[in-house]
Amino acid sequence: MTGISPNTEQRRLIESTDGIYRVNAGAGTGKTFSITRRYANILEQPGIEPEDILLVTFTRNAAAEMADRIAQQSPYDPVQLQDAPISTFHGYCYQLLRRYGHETPSELGIHDQIPQSLDLIEDGIRESKLFNTFISQFEDRHPEYEHLFAAINDPGTLRSLTTELASKGVIPERNGWYQETGSTLTGDREAFISIFEQENQPNEGAYGPTQSNARSSVSWTDSEYVPDAPKAEDVLGDTQLHRDSVEQAFDEDRDELLEFVHDVYFEYLEYALQRNYLTQGLMLVLAFVMLSEDATVREQVRHEYVMVDEFQDTNELQFKLTLLLAAENNICVVGDWQQSIYGFQYTSIKNIQEFGERITRYKSELNRGETRVPYSVDETEIETIPLEKNYRSTASILSLARETLTVPATNGDSVDVEAIEDEMTSLDATNYVDNSQIKAVTHEDEIELILDQIQHVVGNEEYSVEVRDEPASTDEMSQGEKEAAEAERLGKPSYSDIAVFSRNRSFARDLLEKAGEYGIPMAYEGGVELFDTDQAKLLLAWLRICESDDQRGWATVLEEAGYTLQHAEEILDDEAYPDAMATFRDRLRESETIGGLARIVFDEYGYDGAYANGLLGELTGMVETTLSTRSEAITYLEANLKAGSTIEIDSSPGEDSVTLQTIHSAKGLEYPIVFCANINRRAFPSYGKPSAGTIQYQEPLGLRQRSVYSEANGNPYVYKHWPNNLLTGCLPSTYDEERRLFYVAVTRAKRHLVLTAGGSPSPFFTELSVDPVEVEPSVEPRTIEDMEKDTFSITVPEQSGPQRMSVHAIMDDSVYDDIEEGRGTEFGDEVHQFAEDYVQGADVSPVGGDQQNVAKLLDSFDGEFKPEITAILPLNTEPPITLVGIIDLLVITPDQIHIIDYKTDLSRHAEAEYRKQLSVYYHVASETYPDRDVSITIFYTANDEHVELSPLKLEALCDTARAANQ
Numbered sequence: 001m002t003g004i005s006p007n008t009e010q011r012r013l014i015e016s017t018d019g020i021y022r023v024n025a026g027a028g029t030g031k032t033f034s035i036t037r038r039y040a041n042i043l044e045q046p047g048i049e050p051e052d053i054l055l056v057t058f059t060r061n062a063a064a065e066m067a068d069r070i071a072q073q074s075p076y077d078p079v080q081l082q083d084a085p086i087s088t089f090h091g092y093c094y095q096l097l098r099r100y101g102h103e104t105p106s107e108l109g110i111h112d113q114i115p116q117s118l119d120l121i122e123d124g125i126r127e128s129k130l131f132n133t134f135i136s137q138f139e140d141r142h143p144e145y146e147h148l149f150a151a152i153n154d155p156g157t158l159r160s161l162t163t164e165l166a167s168k169g170v171i172p173e174r175n176g177w178y179q180e181t182g183s184t185l186t187g188d189r190e191a192f193i194s195i196f197e198q199e200n201q202p203n204e205g206a207y208g209p210t211q212s213n214a215r216s217s218v219s220w221t222d223s224e225y226v227p228d229a230p231k232a233e234d235v236l237g238d239t240q241l242h243r244d245s246v247e248q249a250f251d252e253d254r255d256e257l258l259e260f261v262h263d264v265y266f267e268y269l270e271y272a273l274q275r276n277y278l279t280q281g282l283m284l285v286l287a288f289v290m291l292s293e294d295a296t297v298r299e300q301v302r303h304e305y306v307m308v309d310e311f312q313d314t315n316e317l318q319f320k321l322t323l324l325l326a327a328e329n330n331i332c333v334v335g336d337w338q339q340s341i342y343g344f345q346y347t348s349i350k351n352i353q354e355f356g357e358r359i360t361r362y363k364s365e366l367n368r369g370e371t372r373v374p375y376s377v378d379e380t381e382i383e384t385i386p387l388e389k390n391y392r393s394t395a396s397i398l399s400l401a402r403e404t405l406t407v408p409a410t411n412g413d414s415v416d417v418e419a420i421e422d423e424m425t426s427l428d429a430t431n432y433v434d435n436s437q438i439k440a441v442t443h444e445d446e447i448e449l450i451l452d453q454i455q456h457v458v459g460n461e462e463y464s465v466e467v468r469d470e471p472a473s474t475d476e477m478s479q480g481e482k483e484a485a486e487a488e489r490l491g492k493p494s495y496s497d498i499a500v501f502s503r504n505r506s507f508a509r510d511l512l513e514k515a516g517e518y519g520i521p522m523a524y525e526g527g528v529e530l531f532d533t534d535q536a537k538l539l540l541a542w543l544r545i546c547e548s549d550d551q552r553g554w555a556t557v558l559e560e561a562g563y564t565l566q567h568a569e570e571i572l573d574d575e576a577y578p579d580a581m582a583t584f585r586d587r588l589r590e591s592e593t594i595g596g597l598a599r600i601v602f603d604e605y606g607y608d609g610a611y612a613n614g615l616l617g618e619l620t621g622m623v624e625t626t627l628s629t630r631s632e633a634i635t636y637l638e639a640n641l642k643a644g645s646t647i648e649i650d651s652s653p654g655e656d657s658v659t660l661q662t663i664h665s666a667k668g669l670e671y672p673i674v675f676c677a678n679i680n681r682r683a684f685p686s687y688g689k690p691s692a693g694t695i696q697y698q699e700p701l702g703l704r705q706r707s708v709y710s711e712a713n714g715n716p717y718v719y720k721h722w723p724n725n726l727l728t729g730c731l732p733s734t735y736d737e738e739r740r741l742f743y744v745a746v747t748r749a750k751r752h753l754v755l756t757a758g759g760s761p762s763p764f765f766t767e768l769s770v771d772p773v774e775v776e777p778s779v780e781p782r783t784i785e786d787m788e789k790d791t792f793s794i795t796v797p798e799q800s801g802p803q804r805m806s807v808h809a810i811m812d813d814s815v816y817d818d819i820e821e822g823r824g825t826e827f828g829d830e831v832h833q834f835a836e837d838y839v840q841g842a843d844v845s846p847v848g849g850d851q852q853n854v855a856k857l858l859d860s861f862d863g864e865f866k867p868e869i870t871a872i873l874p875l876n877t878e879p880p881i882t883l884v885g886i887i888d889l890l891v892i893t894p895d896q897i898h899i900i901d902y903k904t905d906l907s908r909h910a911e912a913e914y915r916k917q918l919s920v921y922y923h924v925a926s927e928t929y930p931d932r933d934v935s936i937t938i939f940y941t942a943n944d945e946h947v948e949l950s951p952l953k954l955e956a957l958c959d960t961a962r963a964a965n966q
C-alpha cells in the first residue's frame, strides 16, 4: 500500500462506487491514482470478484501498471489478477472474439469463421501490404469504379478511411450499412449551415466590411474544375461566398461515392477474415456487432462495474462498447479534455466533453429494435467529480499552462477565449515553494541556444529542484514547517532533471547530434536494445540467484561489485557468498511480484533512469500475459537478450543525461525542468491535418471526393472537385489540438520552463505573457575531465566472461580487398539504409538499380519484417567466445524464417566468407524459432540475384572462432 492519502474529492471518487461518474480533470490531479484505488475499493465489497470489474485504459503498459498498483492495494496478488479484465479496448476485444467469436455475426452477411488463431495485425507495414494486394484485386473485380480509381492518387489512403469510419461506429454489411449511420456518412447539413453562416459574416475593417473568413479562404481558378462547375463569379461575392453555390455543393450527388466506399470497406472485411487476420479497427467492429446481436454473449460477458481511464482518447465505437459491456449503470470515466492529442487517430474529444448528451444518444441508438442497454443513463443522475489539486507543478507553471489553451496559433487566428476558459478545469498547486523560472529565449541558431541554456541551467541554484526525498509524513507539520521542509529538499539541478520536447522528430535528431558533438549527455526516446543493458543483465543475474543460486548469476553480481576474477572464482567454488549479498538475496526472495523484485534491485544499484523504467514497464507488462514467476521472467529476459529485441524507450548515454522526446511521447510523464523547443512557424503549431486521401471524411461534411477524373474537355484529366474545395473553405481552421499539445508539454514541468525559438518564432512563442529574450549562445564543449567527474561513482567492472567477437572477425579480411570496386562502402551503406527505411515504411523511393532491386525483393515477400536485428551466438569454446553480428533482415512467416543479407558486391567471390557470417545468424534464428525452417540467403543488389546458402555446422564455427581468437 503506498503512503499517499487521497484528498477529499479523490476519496469521494474512490468510495462512490455505484452510479455514473464522469471525471474531467486537469493534469497531475491523481486521476489514475484514484481510479486504481477505486478498483481496489470495489474489490473489497462482499461478493465481488475481479471479473466483475472492467478497467480499460489507453496502452498495454498503462493497463499492466494499473494491475500492478491494484495488486499492491488489494488482497489479490498479480497472479490472481492475471485474468482480470484490466486491459485496453483492443486487448479486451481480442480475447472476446477468441472466446465467443467462432462465427462472424450473420447480420453482416459474411459467412465465415473467426478462428482461434486469429492474427491481429498491429504492424502498419504488414497491414498496408495486405491492403494493397486486396485493393488491386478489388480494382480488377470492379471495372465500374475505373473512373474513381483514375482520380485516386494513393489507394492506400482508403485503408485509413475504413479505420476512420470504424472508429465512428460506421460498419458495412453486405447490402448496406449496419444499424443506422444517420448523417455520419452524408454529413450534417444543419450543423454545416450554422457554421457557414458564422464563417461567412463579413469582418469589420477600418473602412467598412471586409471579406468573411470563408470568402478569404476560398480561392477559385475556373480551369482547375470540370467544365460544368460553377464559375468564380457564381461562387465568390465581394465580401462573402454566394450561399446558393455553397448549398449546391453540400447537396451534391454522392450515391456512387458512398457505394464505392461501402464496397471497399465491406470486401476488405471479407478479405481479412478469409485470411484469418484483423486490424485493430476491424476487430473492434466485429466485437461490437457480436455484442449487439448476441444477447447471450452480452449477458455472459457484462461487468457489474466499468471504468475507463484516459477517456478523452476514446472514439465513438469505444464509447458504445463501454455501454454494451456494463451490466448496470455503474460506469466511471476519467480523463482530461485538455490532454486530448490523438485526434489524428480518430479519437473524439466530445466523448468526455459532451458525455451526458452522448451517453443518452448512444443508449437510444443501441436500443433500436432490442434492449441492449437495460439500465438508466439519465443525464441528471450523472455525477461529475472535480479534481482540482495538482500534485506536480508550481502555481506559476499552472498559470502559464492555462494560457497555452487559448494562445493564437497564427496571426489571424481568432480563438474563442471565453468559451475555452469556461471549459478549462481549474488546478491548484499543492507545493509550497514556487521558485519557478519561466523563460522564453530566442536566437537564429536555436540548437546552439538550447545547448547553451542547458549548460546555464545545470548546477544553477536559481533552477533548484527537489533533490532529496519527502519525509514519510508531513501531516503533523505547520504550514511554515512544510515550507521549510520543501525548501530543504531543493538543490542544484543536474542534466537528468531536464527534458527537451519537440513537436517533430527531425528537430530532435539535429539537436541530439549537436549535443553529441559538444559532449552534452542527451538521450533520445527511441528503440534501444533494452535487454542488453547493464540493468537487464544485473536483474537477470539476481533472478537466477533467487531461483537457484545460479553460478552465472553470482559471477555477474560479484564482477559488478568489483571482485577480481580469481577472488570471485574462490567464492563461487566455496559457495561462500558475501553476507550482505546473501541477505539481499533473501530479501529479494520475499518479494511477491517480479515488478517488486526488479524495483528493489534497481533501487539498490541506484538505477532510476530510462533503462530501469523501461524494464519495469516490460516486466510489469508480463503480468497481463502469461509470465509471472521468476523462472518465466528469466526465460523472458534471456529470450529477449538473445533475439536482440529493441524496445521503444528513452535511450540514455548514462544515467545523468537530458531526455529528448516528442510531445506526444511525453504524455503522462513529468520532469523538474522542461524545455519546449522549436516553437517556430511551420513547426509548432504544425499545419492542419496530415495529408488526406483523394476521398476524405470530415465532420460535418461526411464523405467527399477531393478530385475527379473527367474526359469532358476531350482530354482525360484529373480535376479538383469544386464542391469539396468550397465546403472545406467554409470550415474554420482549428489549431485546438496543437494548443492542447502545448498544454501537455507545459504541464509535464514540475518547477521550471524554458521556451525556445529560432529565427521565426510562431505566435505560440510570441503571444504568451512571457517576454521573449534574445540570447547570444556560447556553448562550452565538455571535457573528458568533466565527464569523468560525473561518472566517478560508477564502478567500471573488470572484463570477464565470454570474449565478444564480431562475426567479421571470423571472416578472412582479404576478401574485401577487391570487392565493391568503384562503388565504395558508402554506396553499400546507402543501399542498406534504403532497405531499412523501406521496410519500416518510411517515405523513401529507390534511387538507382540496386535500390530498385531491393524494393522489388521486399515487395515479393509476405510475413513480418524485422530489419537490423542483433544476433548473439555464444559458442562452447574454451575460453568461451560469443559472436555478435547484425542481421540485415529477418522475414518471419508462420512456418519459416528467412534471413536476408544484402551485398552490393559486383561479383560472388567472397561468398565462402559470407557463409560463415550467415551461418552464425542461422544458428541464432534456429534456436530462437525451433519450430520453423530457417533459410539464409544473400541478395546481390547489383544484379537482383538471390542466393541461398547452406549453413556451416556449429563445430565448424567454433573452430573458425578459435582460430581467429589466437
Ligand SMILES: Nc1ncnc2c1ncn2[C@@H]1O[C@H](COP(=O)(O)OP(=O)(O)OP(=O)(O)O)[C@@H](O)[C@H]1O
Pocket: 004, 005, 006, 007, 010, 026, 027, 028, 029, 030, 031, 032, 033, 034, 336, 339, 391, 392, 667, 668, 669
Ligand atoms: N492525494 C495525493 N497526495 C499526494 N500525491 C498524490 C495524490 N494524488 C496523486 N498524487 C500523485 O500525483 C502524481 C500524479 O498522479 P496521476 O498520475 O494519478 O495523475 P493524473 O491526473 O492521472 O495525471 P496526468 O493527467 O497528467 O497523466 C502521482 O505521482 C501521484 O502519486
